[in-house]
Amino acid sequence: xxxxxxxxxxxxxxxxxxxxxxxxxxxxxxxxxxxxxxxxxxxxxxxxxxxxxxxxxxxxxxxxxxxxxxxxxxxxxxxxxxxxxxxxxxxxxxxxxxxxxxxxxxxxxxxxxxxxxx
Numbered sequence: 001x002x003x004x005x006x007x008x009x010x011x012x013x014x015x016x017x018x019x020x021x022x023x024x025x026x027x028x029x030x031x032x033x034x035x036x037x038x039x040x041x042x043x044x045x046x047x048x049x050x051x052x053x054x055x056x057x058x059x060x061x062x063x064x065x066x067x068x069x070x071x072x073x074x075x076x077x078x079x080x081x082x083x084x085x086x087x088x089x090x091x092x093x094x095x096x097x098x099x100x101x102x103x104x105x106x107x108x109x110x111x112x113x114x115x116x117x118x
Contacts, residue, residue: 063110072110
């Protein structure tokens with residue numbers, strides 16, 4: 001076997017090309033991440049954690065109803081501010097299919113993750 005020596009700039013350019021190619025491949029083929037959206041709190045029931053939101057960005061959310069509101073169960077982290085009507089709320093929502101779970105009625109459930117914008 002013979003030794004092959006590359007000039008340093010060629011080796012660095014090859015490494016940069018490999019890193020850029022890997023990043024591009026990951027960006028194109030990677031999973032879609034949910035977009036954080038901002039809306040206005042319409043109502044919140046602390047006993048059931050039922051949260052209803054409204055605003056222009058709600059129309060595009062899965063689980064939104066025709067009147068422009070999105071209602072679902074609020075999941076929060078410790079120390080989250082309790083939402084009140086009129087608060088600005090930044091969130092991500094998903095619709096969970098419960099048809100394969102025991103002890104459920106099989107209806108899809110909307111889950112809202114987020115917090116009041118401070």
